[in-house]
Amino acid sequence: MATTKHTLVALVEDKPGVLNRMASLFRRRGFNIESIAVGHSELPHLSRMTIVVDGAGTMVEQVRKQLDKIVDVIKVSDITGDNIITRELALIKVKATSATRSEIIEIVDVFRANIVDVAADSVTIEVTGDGEKLNSLLRLLRGFGIKEISRTGQIAMARGGPGSPSVKGGFPRKQGRGEEG
Amino acid sequence: MKMTGAQILCESLVKEGVEVIFGYPGGAVLPLYDTIPHYPQLRHILVRHEQGAAHAADGYARATGKVGVCLATSGPGATNLVTGIANAYLDSSPMVAITGQVARPFIGKDAFQEIDITGITLPITKNNYLALDVASLAGIVKEAFYLARSGRPGPVLIDIPRDVFVDQAEFHYPARVDLPGYKPTFEGHPAQIKKAAKLIDEAERPLIIAGRGVVISEGYAELKQLAEKAQIPVITTLLGIGCFPESHVLSFGMLGMHGMAYANMAVNDADLIIAIGMRFDDRATAKVSAFAPHAKIIHIDIDPAEIGKNVRVDVPIVGDVKVVLKALNKLVTSAEHVDWVKCLDSWRQEHPSTEIRDSQGLLPQFVIRQIYEVTKGEAIIVTGVGQNQMWAAQHYWYNKPNSLISAGGLGTMGFELPAAMGVKVGRPDDIVWCVAGDGGFQMTIQELATIVQEKVAVKIAILNNGYLGMVRQWQELFYGKRYVATPLTCPDFVKIGEAYYLPALRVTRKEEVVPAIEQAMEHNGPFIIDFMVEPEENVYPMVPPGAAIAEILEAPKKEVTAWPRRSTP
Numbered sequence: 193m194a195t196t197k198h199t200l201v202a203l204v205e206d207k208p209g210v211l212n213r214m215a216s217l218f219r220r221r222g223f224n225i226e227s228i229a230v231g232h233s234e235l236p237h238l239s240r241m242t243i244v245v246d247g248a249g250t251m252v253e254q255v256r257k258q259l260d261k262i263v264d265v266i267k268v269s270d271i272t273g274d275n276i277i278t279r280e281l282a283l284i285k286v287k288a289t290s291a292t293r294s295e296i297i298e299i300v301d302v303f304r305a306n307i308v309d310v311a312a313d314s315v316t317i318e319v320t321g322d323g324e325k326l327n328s329l330l331r332l333l334r335g336f337g338i339k340e341i342s343r344t345g346q347i348a349m350a351r352g353g354p355g356s357p358s359v360k361g362g363f364p365r366k367q368g369r370g371e372e373g
Numbered sequence: 374m375k376m377t378g379a380q381i382l383c384e385s386l387v388k389e390g391v392e393v394i395f396g397y398p399g400g401a402v403l404p405l406y407d408t409i410p411h412y413p414q415l416r417h418i419l420v421r422h423e424q425g426a427a428h429a430a431d432g433y434a435r436a437t438g439k440v441g442v443c444l445a446t447s448g449p450g451a452t453n454l455v456t457g458i459a460n461a462y463l464d465s466s467p468m469v470a471i472t473g474q475v476a477r478p479f480i481g482k483d484a485f486q487e488i489d490i491t492g493i494t495l496p497i498t499k500n501n502y503l504a505l506d507v508a509s510l511a512g513i514v515k516e517a518f519y520l521a522r523s524g525r526p527g528p529v530l531i532d533i534p535r536d537v538f539v540d541q542a543e544f545h546y547p548a549r550v551d552l553p554g555y556k557p558t559f560e561g562h563p564a565q566i567k568k569a570a571k572l573i574d575e576a577e578r579p580l581i582i583a584g585r586g587v588v589i590s591e592g593y594a595e596l597k598q599l600a601e602k603a604q605i606p607v608i609t610t611l612l613g614i615g616c617f618p619e620s621h622v623l624s625f626g627m628l629g630m631h632g633m634a635y636a637n638m639a640v641n642d643a644d645l646i647i648a649i650g651m652r653f654d655d656r657a658t659a660k661v662s663a664f665a666p667h668a669k670i671i672h673i674d675i676d677p678a679e680i681g682k683n684v685r686v687d688v689p690i691v692g693d694v695k696v697v698l699k700a701l702n703k704l705v706t707s708a709e710h711v712d713w714v715k716c717l718d719s720w721r722q723e724h725p726s727t728e729i730r731d732s733q734g735l736l737p738q739f740v741i742r743q744i745y746e747v748t749k750g751e752a753i754i755v756t757g758v759g760q761n762q763m764w765a766a767q768h769y770w771y772n773k774p775n776s777l778i779s780a781g782g783l784g785t786m787g788f789e790l791p792a793a794m795g796v797k798v799g800r801p802d803d804i805v806w807c808v809a810g811d812g813g814f815q816m817t818i819q820e821l822a823t824i825v826q827e828k829v830a831v832k833i834a835i836l837n838n839g840y841l842g843m844v845r846q847w848q849e850l851f852y853g854k855r856y857v858a859t860p861l862t863c864p865d866f867v868k869i870g871e872a873y874y875l876p877a878l879r880v881t882r883k884e885e886v887v888p889a890i891e892q893a894m895e896h897n898g899p900f901i902i903d904f905m906v907e908p909e910e911n912v913y914p915m916v917p918p919g920a921a922i923a924e925i926l927e928a929p930k931k932e933v934t935a936w937p938r939r940s941t942p
Contacts, residue, residue, distance in 0.1 A: 204554075
């Protein structure tokens with residue numbers, strides 16, 4: 193099945209307002225964002241952000257270029273279609289009785305997920321994987337009655353290679369002339 | 374030696390070559406105002422409303438190419454700048470806006486005159502800063518000025534808490550900026566330039582659309598060389614006006630909603646569009662899906678995000694207009710497009726677009742043409758938005774670069790007067806005419822006090838039709854002549870002039886026009902002329918909203934005989 197989803201990876205400065213600036217841009221230009229996930233990168237003072245955009249209604253190249261215009265955004269790459277690893281984590285609280293608990297555990301084992309909490313009337317499952325895997329598990333659990341879901345949004349990375357975006361001399365550079373003297 | 378934040382800011386402004394600040398004081402910036410007099414290099418001009426400060430800084434910036442600076446206090450002072458900042462953002466005008474903020478311990482407490490101005494201006498600035506540490510202030514100012522003027526210019530805001538002005542730090546002005554996330558591209562990609570040259574060589578009906586990017590990069594000579602070398606007709610956007618002399622044989626005016634019919638027809642027929650430093654605004658393209666249906670498009674712009682935003686582009690070139698054109702001109706072969714130019718010439722004969730009909734009444738177009746005649750085309754014309762803006766664009770002929778300064782992208786009523794003030798302050802030796810409508814003029818009329826106090830010799834032509842003219846025109850054409858909320862009762866602008874201590878004249882008849890303009894020119898100082906023009910005159914040609922660029926409404930052959938006018942109360 194052809195997907196219209198695009199995965200953008202952005203390296204951004206750890207400064208107040210960066211996320212605000214990006215969110216403001218998405219809203220103002222009407223970009224439809226599926227998920228956004230952010231955390232520290234391997235470089236000091238820089239965060240890496242994974243943004244999933246539905247390309248059906250949004251010009252992904254415009255999203256990339258507009259994000260790149262933000263001064264505190266160092267680099268944005270569209271890594272869709274590249275050989276990439278994507279992961280998402282979800283916590284799922286499912287209704288469980290003594291009658292259904294073992295069946296739930298079986299499903300959890302098949303998905304190599306973990307049960308992280310058990311209560312009298314529920315179990316909480318932690319699952320990691322790509323979006324497809326998470327959705328499959330959710331479909332199976334739905335029959336038991338889902339009480340609560342919390343998902344992190346997708347993070348992504350290119351396989352092998354020099355790293356993405358490439359980092360030379362410790363600090364990535366945009367194309368163009370250097371700063372003024 | 375340690376300095377206060379206020380001193381550091383002033384020192385930094387001096388280092389950046391700032392000569393003038395348009396500002397308005399208030400509680401949060403008092404420590405700064407107390408420091409400014411110690412820096413006589415910094416001329417402070419006290420406006421009457423902060424919007425005026427922002428527009429003046431914008432006008433100053435456009436007229437000089439330097440960064441314009443405006444200054445306001447926290448809260449309402451800061452929010453009053455917003456329209457002016459947005460205007461500068463849409464028209465890529467280099468500006469640094471400095472606002473005071475409440476002292477750091479009060480931030481986030483909804484303190485008196487506290488507002489989140491960095492939050493508010495997020496989408497209308499290239500970048501903005503909240504300077505929470507006096508030690509960071511000099512670096513922030515350096516970055517702000519660099520960002521404002523480099524690449525695609527634009528406004529940058531610095532918000533400074535009151536107590537940071539008072540705090541002390543060592544002053545070191547950084548020699549360079551380190552912005553890993555900001556590296557504008559100047560050189561166009563050689564392979565792309567080669568492709569563009571090939572398309573130009575192959576084209577039979579090429580057309581250049583030149584925009585404000587030519588003005589910003591000062592690529593006038595390069596543009597002229599390209600046009601002449603390959604004999605390519607040149608049309609401009611509103612903000613591109615003047616970047617190519619309008620008297621040139623290859624000049625075919627402005628395109629767009631109120632562009633020349635022949636310019637729009639050229640777009641429709643061209644087989645190659647070379648778009649230079651312009652961004653395909655909807656007022657320029659009309660219906661996007663019907664824009665340049667037969668043409669391949671080369672788009673040269675310094676902002677990569679403009680490429681492919683509104684129209685499909687065949688050869689994008691990201692870079693500085695002047696630098697790219699220099700490289701492109703070397704590759705383009707000399708060519709002639711005699712038939713194509715003849716074709717455009719014949720369209721111009723058949724659809725003159727800037728002809729002014731005979732009329733008993735006082736036509737606004739006639740007024741503009743007479744200002745052109747009397748000033749011999751040497752003036753800088755400053756306009757806000759509306760009918761007055763379009764008539765000024767159509768009926769004054771611009772042969773000098775950067776001689777029309779107008780609120781283009783945001784379309785701001787009230788830009789004209791404060792912007793004209795900024796222009797005149799920046800270019801004191803030039804003749805500056807502010808062309809205003811009676812509506813827009815009243816939006817920032819208070820700046821008359823500023824131009825009098827600061828002796829800024831702006832000449833003001835009010836095209837007074839007693840309506841919000843452009844809106845009325847749309848109501849006439851598309852809303853069954855229902856003039857809802859557009860008739861205006863105006864004050865007596867001659868008495869307004871008197872009240873502000875500046876000479877003013879009212880002109881009601883054609884034969885009074887030239888003597889009045891001459892009198893204004895002879896007067897050594899600001900001057901107002903209230904031209905009581907034909908109330909229901911429309912701007913033509915016009916491409917109706919939603920129509921394709923070649924669907925042009927031309928002026929109906931109507932003759933206005935009387936001078937119908939509502940009585941004043």
